[in-house]
Amino acid sequence: MQVLVADKAVEAQAGKTCGEALKEALSGKKFKKVVACKSGDVTLDLSHELTETDTALIPVYDDTPEGLDVIRHSAAHIMAEAVKRLFPSAKVTIGPAIENGFYYDFDFERAFTPEDLEAIEAEMRKIIAADHSFSCKVLPKAEAKELFDGMGETYKGEIMDDLGGEEFSIYSQGDFVDLCRGPHIPSTRFLKAFKLTNCAGAYWRGDENNKMLQRIYGTAFANEKDLKKYLKQIEEAKKRDHRKLGPQLDLFSFQERGGSGMAYWHPKGALLRTILEDFVSREMLRRDYDIVRTPQILKRELWEASGHYDNYRENMYFTEIDDQPYGVKPMNCVAHMLIYNSHLRSYRDLPKRYFEFGVVHRHEKSGVLHGLLRVRQFTQDDAHVICRPDQLQDEIKDVMKWIQDLMGLFDFEYTMELSTRPEKSIGSAEDWERATTALSEAMDSMGLPYEINEGDGAFYGPKIDVKLHDCLGREWQCSTIQVDFTLPERFDMVYIGEDGERHRPVMVHRAIMGSVERFIGVLTEHYAGAFPTWLAPEQARILTVTDAQHDFAVEARKFLKARGIRVEADLRNEKLGYKVREAQLEKVPYILVVGDKEVESGGVNVRLRGENLGLKTLEEAVNMVQADSLEPFKRGGMSYSFSSYSCPV
Structure with a gap:
């Protein structure tokens, strides 16, 4: 019979696999990026032997959403194999691909540590280097149960009972065997870029009445470049975590x-x-x-x-x-x-x-x-x-x-x-x-x-x-x-x-x-806690250089506050650099510094988010804060004035 593979007709003799058919139809460069294929709505392993129903195949590439799901699901299996090698008493439960990564839940007597994750990653690299093939076989339910019970993997029988059915697909790579629908990458070497990210507790089946399991999260990508980009984004997200910034900003x-x-x-x-x-x-x-x-x-x-x-x-x-x-x-x-x-x-x-x-x-x-x-x-x-x-x-x-x-x-x-x-x-x-x-x-x-x-x-x-x-x-x-x-x-x-x-x-x-x-x-x-000026609870902070500017700073605060600016004054006998740094950490948009020169001229030295804007009169400082507050609304074609506590309305 003939199979249409990526718009090219390929002869499919008995026993030919999807991978072999795709290899004939695609260039070597393209084929190297294929991790699975689709026949109709079904995603198949490349080792799947073609049948008469497989009349058209679509390649699944490693950098597509479907391809990444296959890679991440396979990464979960490789991770589980590494865990079983290092911690033989751990029982495996489920390990799906999820958005941006994967996880696997283990029944283990203690929580995994960061050091454990490093060891598991190292073991995963050994498994990847060994280039073990993923293979699938279908067993009757009784035989599959006997297999897993003999391995001490009691959770698998419970899963089969819940799923129903008389037959189940079993995947293996190296020494690891798992109950799984698939599909998977052809071999472990196809996992090119991965990282274990964290551990957490998770109740079996999400029910708090069940046993607490140990969950290991990870992520995987088609290449190191995409992985590094994602990990960088994760680090940036940690810096922006509102659970950290909320207390830091005293919100x-x-x-x-x-x-x-x-x-x-x-x-x-x-x-x-x-x-x-x-x-x-x-x-x-x-x-x-x-x-x-x-x-x-x-x-x-x-x-x-x-x-x-x-x-x-x-x-x-x-x-x-x-x-x-x-x-x-x-x-x-x-x-x-x-x-x-x-x-x-x-x-x-x-x-x-x-x-x-x-x-x-x-x-x-x-x-x-x-x-x-x-x-x-x-x-x-x-x-x-x-x-x-x-x-x-x-x-x-x-x-x-x-x-x-x-x-x-x-x-x-x-x-x-x-x-x-x-x-x-x-x-x-x-x-x-x-x-x-x-x-x-x-x-x-x-x-x-x-x-x-x-x-x-x-x-x-x-x-x-x-x-x-x-x-x-x-x-x-x-x-x-x-x-x-x-x-x-x-x-x-x-x-x-x-x-x-x-x-x-x-x-x-x-x-x-x-x-x-x-x-x-x-x-x-x-905004990483640096709210736009109109929304910032503290729009400006006046900082004195020495106690000599105390009285002027107090009057300046009254002036700005009377004009609707949300302003505070830091009059502590601390070094200016320390006070500036503290205001920056608290994400105050405008820092207004008052020294002898500013007192003499009746103004303030203005810094906006770290940029020094120079000496301004108090009136100019007010106008700057108000104009900055209104800018987002002007961009949207809206017109606003200020209420008594400086909220654009």
Whole structure:
């Protein structure tokens, strides 16, 4: 038979492998980069023997996303072999490829150390140099179980029981044997660039009631250049880690004594939040939203009516008051619907746009908590637009424009996903189709590209998720727009139409920042703590050279503060270099130095982020800070003035 390989016909006799067919069709240089191939939707090992169904093969190259998955999955196996050589009593569990790397979980009596990782890496290099081939065979379940039980690998039998089926593929390289679907690189020498990055504890199957395992993370790339680039990015990310910068800049802390997953905002962090929230609130008013406030807990019967109790209760907290069960709100939509239903609405009243900085609580497992990025208590810049069906398209577009404005303000690139109906959901197929079509048509009409994310919508409706990209290219999910025909039905929301009859509105759930905590965490890492001047909790700091300038510095601070500048004065009897260094570490944008010359001239010596701008009058210093603060808004075509605490509004 003939096989079409990369658009070239190749004769495929019995027993010919995918690798042999690809080698005939590709140049030597190209073939060296091939790690696997695709036949239809199935990715195959190069050692796979062609069958009559394999009529067309597509090479999978080592520097493509699919190729990197194959390399990283194989790296996990090589790492597991190295661990078993060095620590024979360790039991292997699972070892998948993940985004940017791989991991393997081991049942071992102690935590692995950095020294262990170095030894494992050295052993991996020996395995790679030995050039062991990856080979696959399929065994009946009973025979596969007997094989692993004989090796003392008890977890594999449990995995097979959970997967079901009567046959399982077994991969081996060198002395290592593993239960695996594959595919894998042809041999260990194809792993050219790798690094073990860290260790962590991980419960078996992610269940905290199960045994704690030892997880080793690593990464692998097609070549050393890409690996070095990635590792450099990781080092930069560590410097920008908001969990480190938050305490360093005295913005926030986490207090285990008070409970996990809840941030304590210190004065500077609380001021930063206030500036950001004030800006968003004023934007909401400018965009015709009504600000509301709603309770933290609602009767459980409301969560039952909304579907949250059936579909989301594992993420909720519950309590009881006067023998009546209540739920702590994980979302604000139910409360906003009650506000809407407090009056009978006319078609002329719509749309109603309710906005709230709503504090919500979600029951996150301790293992997934991560600084401000994953918490149990957070604040959403949450809003619900209740409108007529004929208004829906314009409302979705208006929300998208607001998201575009916010992303532009912070210089974020972003991508969008349209998430469709999940298995666990409520509402009719017709309503889901109407809601999904509304979102896709709105984005299409605005010329916005997006990807489909099957089955990841909210349980009550499809959604657009906006994923912003920070300065390191990392992706963060923040903004969301959800269209909901179902909850208005469940809560009997109506309006009186032009015909005098009762009609059902549609509801748009939307958050621009999403979680305020997460957004600030992302901003902290994006700017490495050096927030733009308009957002910096301390915009300027006056530093004296000696005590002789004390009185002038105090008056200068009063002058700047009266003009709306957030300014402090460091009057300590310390060396100027020490005070400058401290202000720089605290990421204060403007450092205003006062010596005898400055006192004599009635000015300050200005430094902006380390650049010396020279002697300026106090009025000039004020103008510089204000102009710098307004620059991001001017770029976006927005016009702002200053409030009493110098927030552009």
